[in-house]
Amino acid sequence: xxxxxxxxxxxxxxxxxxxxxxxxxxxxxxxxxxxxxxxxxxxxxxxxxxxxxxxxxxxxxxxxxxxxxxxxxxxxxxxxxxxxxxxxxxxxxxxxxxxxxxxxxxxxxxxxxxxxxxxxxxxxxxxxxxxxxxxxxxxxxxxxxxxxxxx
Numbered sequence: 001x002x003x004x005x006x007x008x009x010x011x012x013x014x015x016x017x018x019x020x021x022x023x024x025x026x027x028x029x030x031x032x033x034x035x036x037x038x039x040x041x042x043x044x045x046x047x048x049x050x051x052x053x054x055x056x057x058x059x060x061x062x063x064x065x066x067x068x069x070x071x072x073x074x075x076x077x078x079x080x081x082x083x084x085x086x087x088x089x090x091x092x093x094x095x096x097x098x099x100x101x102x103x104x105x106x107x108x109x110x111x112x113x114x115x116x117x118x119x120x121x122x123x124x125x126x127x128x129x130x131x132x133x134x135x136x137x138x139x140x141x142x143x144x145x146x147x148x149x150x151x
Contacts, residue, residue, distance in 0.1 A: 076099055077112075080092040080113065080117060081116065084117055084120050088125075088133065089118075089133035089142070093133065093137045093142060096110065096114060096138070097137050100138070110138035111138050114142040115142070115144055118130065118134075118146040119145045119146075119148065121133060122145075131143065
């Protein structure tokens with residue numbers, strides 16, 4: 001008899017136990033997220049005029065000092081985009097291919113970099129001239145970037 005009484009008591013706590021377990025899982029996540037959001041909105045500088053820092057407030061020296069902490073593919077993309085503007089897309093594509101050949105870990109980023117070069121080439125040279133620089137670097141992603149910008 002005692003055994004059947006324990007089963008009935010356990011069944012009675014079922015929904016409450018499930019709600020309690022759900023709260024035990026969800027509540028810490030909510031608290032951490034709300035705390036993180038609160039910390040990001042606090043003015044830590046102590047100066048009331050510096051309440052929000054925008055991208056235009058960052059100087060070139062600060063940007064160059066942060067370059068060391070950026071991902072290698074972002075640094076490569078920026079360097080190649082500069083080459084594209086200063087020289088031509090052919091030079092940038094050649095250097096992209098060399099970077100991927102010399103550092104195989106960059107291959108996974110090759111497609112996105114080549115597409116970015118294609119879009120930038122259209123902005124700088126126009127669609128027809130940009131297309132003339134296309135070659136099979138990273139599975140013709142440069143041409144895909146040019147084509148995506150044209151439509």
